[in-house]
Amino acid sequence: MPETAALAGAPRVPLTGWGRTAPTPATLIPVHGEEEARAVLRSRPPRGLVARGLARSYNDAAQNAGGQVLDMTTADRVLDTDPATGEIVVEAGTSLDRLMNLFVPQGWFVPVTPGTRYVTVGGAIAADIHGKNHHIAGTFSQHVSWLDLLTADGEVRRVGPDQDPDLFWATAGGMGLTGVILRACVRMKPIESARILVDTDRTPDLDSLMALLSESDHLYDYSVAWIDCVAKAARMGRSVLTRGRFARRDELPARQQADPLRYHGSVKLSAPNVFPPGLLNLATVAAFNEVWYRKSPKKKRDQLQGIGTFFHPLDSVGEWNRIYGPRGFVQYQFVVPFGQEDALREAMVRISNSGHASFLAVLKRFGEGNPGMLSFPAPGWTLALDIPVVGGLARLLDELDDLVVDAGGKVYLAKDSRVRPEVFERMYPELEKFRAVRARVDPDGVFTSDLARRLSL
Amino acid sequence: MIDALGSVGSLLLVGGTSDIAVATARRYLAERPLRVVVAARDTPRRAAVAEELAAAGARVEVVDFDADDPGSPAKMVAQAAAGGDIDVAVVAFGQLGDPELLRSDADAVGRLAHVNYVAPAVVGTELAGRMRAQGHGVIVALSSVAGERPRASNFVYGSSKAGLDAFYSGLADSLVGSGVSVLVVRPGFVRSKMTEGLADAPLATTPEAVADAIVNGVRKGRHTVWVPGVMRWVMSGLRHTPRAIFRRLPI
Numbered sequence: 001m002p003e004t005a006a007l008a009g010a011p012r013v014p015l016t017g018w019g020r021t022a023p024t025p026a027t028l029i030p031v032h033g034e035e036e037a038r039a040v041l042r043s044r045p046p047r048g049l050v051a052r053g054l055a056r057s058y059n060d061a062a063q064n065a066g067g068q069v070l071d072m073t074t075a076d077r078v079l080d081t082d083p084a085t086g087e088i089v090v091e092a093g094t095s096l097d098r099l100m101n102l103f104v105p106q107g108w109f110v111p112v113t114p115g116t117r118y119v120t121v122g123g124a125i126a127a128d129i130h131g132k133n134h135h136i137a138g139t140f141s142q143h144v145s146w147l148d149l150l151t152a153d154g155e156v157r158r159v160g161p162d163q164d165p166d167l168f169w170a171t172a173g174g175m176g177l178t179g180v181i182l183r184a185c186v187r188m189k190p191i192e193s194a195r196i197l198v199d200t201d202r203t204p205d206l207d208s209l210m211a212l213l214s215e216s217d218h219l220y221d222y223s224v225a226w227i228d229c230v231a232k233a234a235r236m237g238r239s240v241l242t243r244g245r246f247a248r249r250d251e252l253p254a255r256q257q258a259d260p261l262r263y264h265g266s267v268k269l270s271a272p273n274v275f276p277p278g279l280l281n282l283a284t285v286a287a288f289n290e291v292w293y294r295k296s297p298k299k300k301r302d303q304l305q306g307i308g309t310f311f312h313p314l315d316s317v318g319e320w321n322r323i324y325g326p327r328g329f330v331q332y333q334f335v336v337p338f339g340q341e342d343a344l345r346e347a348m349v350r351i352s353n354s355g356h357a358s359f360l361a362v363l364k365r366f367g368e369g370n371p372g373m374l375s376f377p378a379p380g381w382t383l384a385l386d387i388p389v390v391g392g393l394a395r396l397l398d399e400l401d402d403l404v405v406d407a408g409g410k411v412y413l414a415k416d417s418r419v420r421p422e423v424f425e426r427m428y429p430e431l432e433k434f435r436a437v438r439a440r441v442d443p444d445g446v447f448t449s450d451l452a453r454r455l456s457l
Numbered sequence: 458m459i460d461a462l463g464s465v466g467s468l469l470l471v472g473g474t475s476d477i478a479v480a481t482a483r484r485y486l487a488e489r490p491l492r493v494v495v496a497a498r499d500t501p502r503r504a505a506v507a508e509e510l511a512a513a514g515a516r517v518e519v520v521d522f523d524a525d526d527p528g529s530p531a532k533m534v535a536q537a538a539a540g541g542d543i544d545v546a547v548v549a550f551g552q553l554g555d556p557e558l559l560r561s562d563a564d565a566v567g568r569l570a571h572v573n574y575v576a577p578a579v580v581g582t583e584l585a586g587r588m589r590a591q592g593h594g595v596i597v598a599l600s601s602v603a604g605e606r607p608r609a610s611n612f613v614y615g616s617s618k619a620g621l622d623a624f625y626s627g628l629a630d631s632l633v634g635s636g637v638s639v640l641v642v643r644p645g646f647v648r649s650k651m652t653e654g655l656a657d658a659p660l661a662t663t664p665e666a667v668a669d670a671i672v673n674g675v676r677k678g679r680h681t682v683w684v685p686g687v688m689r690w691v692m693s694g695l696r697h698t699p700r701a702i703f704r705r706l707p708i
Contacts, residue, residue, distance in 0.1 A: 012592070012635075012636075014636070021461035021462075022460060022461045023636075024458075024592050024636050025592050026592065047590070047591065059461065060458065065458070065542075065636055066589075066590055066591045066636070389462060394488070398489070417461035418460040418461050418464060420490070422490065450593075453541070453542060454458035456541075
């Protein structure tokens with residue numbers, strides 16, 4: 001088969017995730033459509049294959065050492081739209097950025113967005129991403145009516161919450177290990193304007209933050225707190241809480257009401273690739289956090305913000321991951337159930353005492369979980385923080401894992417790049433069910449990744 | 458897979474009953490449980506090592522390996538890889554030989570050269586092939602300071618380690634871009650079962666210290682480590698010592 005020969009001769013390129021750690025080489029194959037993906041599958045690559053989107057997973061989820069990786073970003077067409085219901089059918093490589101550029105001016109917003117809009121729809125489903133509205137709207141996959149999945153046998157299966165739900169809920173959060181997501185039907189969210197009405201509250205410590213969140217989070221569509229993880233003792237957990245909802249047209253200033261859905265999403269500048277290792281140390285991060293806390297208003301109501309400012313502040317700097325230097329960084333995100341606030345507090349104390357500098361950490365209250373077997377969100381508190389790779393970090397995070405799993409919590413597969421496989425199994429009791437679905441649709445394990453190998457998924 | 462923070466998931470010990478190999482496995486196991494493949498001849502010592510590592514938390518697999526058997530390396534590597542990718546392989550077998558015997562016994566010289574150079578080179582080739590295919594992995598080769606400048610008292614051993622050192626250093630360069638790397642470890646005199654009964658040389662070290670150097674070297678992506686570290690400068694000095702002086706040195 002000529003296409004097989006072409007694949008065999010293609011050069012390998014080193015790939016990493018957003019954290020820029022643990023690079024491995026793989027053959028990266030641009031995929032424009034179903035036939036190309038199927039051709040790779042037919043070549044039975046001995047090291048298997050996995051789909052890759054915009055590679056915003058922090059880890060090795062979209063890497064496949066020595067094997068094939070499908071670059072899905074070249075499949076980004078919008079196939080169908082229904083202006084009445086907001087349902088759209090798009091190819092899996094379509095980015096949320098593109099969806100916003102296309103549909104915000106028409107009064108539709110993506111149902112769920114993470115902290116960056118540079119993720120693909122396929123990736124959003126595979127990682128079952130959540131956003132600031134999880135407590136109200138759930139995860140991205142909960143707004144997917146159906147998806148087309150190319151499975152190991154070369155067939156395309158249309159699955160959804162009521163069509164082969166097991167395969168759907170193994171694919172939602174399944175990190176690309178059930179097949180290649182080709183297309184998805186996504187229900188968009190109606191908006192009257194492209195502006196968000198934001199309330200900001202500064203809280204001096206963790207307890208007052210949690211109290212505020214518990215008492216009034218349900219009043220807001222979107223909610224997230226940025227916490228200072230370097231501050232110790234009494235100021236531990238001081239934070240800035242921003243919450244909001246899309247403004248109605250009549251809530252905009254008069255001059256904006258004429259064009260309420262005006263939206264520009266663009267990168268302003270890129271971080272250069274010259275940051276030395278160790279630039280982010282305790283001193284620089286503490287100084288940054290101090291400035292950030294002091295410049296935030298103590299309490300502000302009904303401030304109008306743009307979509308980028310509110311949802312994707314870091315997207316204004318392209319490739320900001322470079323500031324962590326050549327050794328890269330990890331993101332640690334966990335959730336512990338409500339009632340386990342002590343575990344959350346203990347984790348923060350240990351992080352704060354460890355001296356491992358972290359930029360702002362993010363705290364959020366999750367709402368209900370979904371049937372996704374490897375889906376992350378579950379009712380409780382989730383904390384996410386970036387930490388540069390330094391010696392001693394492996395042990396600290398292993399200890400935090402023990403704390404989290406003993407509290408009935410778990411870490412997030414789209415972020416994790418170092419959990420112990422046996423601890424991961426304890427965190428995800430549905431893993432066996434996931435493996436059974438995978439064994440049904442991919443008995444030979446053709447779909448695999450560095451992540452899958454590392455954790456023996 | 459070696460994860461983002463350098464933790465290792467699977468370890469192959471070639472010459473798995475050597476003190477340095479066992480100490481390396483123990484050092485890794487002190488951090489996390491992992492899969493350990495012990496490749497060695499079928500002896501009571503191998504069984505004891507397997508048992509000890511299992512008790513320390515390893516998922517142990519045992520594979521036959523005989524450095525004297527030309528067919529053994531290929532079979533051993535295939536069997537070790539059957540249970541999953543190999544993250545780190547430690548090539549730790551070798552013999553010191555009896556310098557007196559080696560002075561006059563040509564067969565003994567041939568046998569030592571085989572076990573210390575030919576067999577490790579064959580094993581290295583098999584490991585490199587396997588790891589190139591899997592796209593990741595680290596090969597750790599136990600060289601020796603004795604290979605840096607062989608001296609009269611044990612030059613047969615020294616020359617065999619010089620060959621091994623050159624092989625793995627070259628292999629490292631040939632693997633650039635493949636995702637696979639090589640760590641050449643150059644210990645000085647190691648107090649172990651290989652050197653039992655011999656008087657300590659200056660700067661003598663222990664299998665545990667070598668294991669530490671291996672684990673740190675792999676984590677940091679080093680290509681060469683000396684144990685103890687100061688050996689690098691000592692050997693650099695000795696390498697440049699004029700021959701007339703070098704051969705008179707009491708080393």
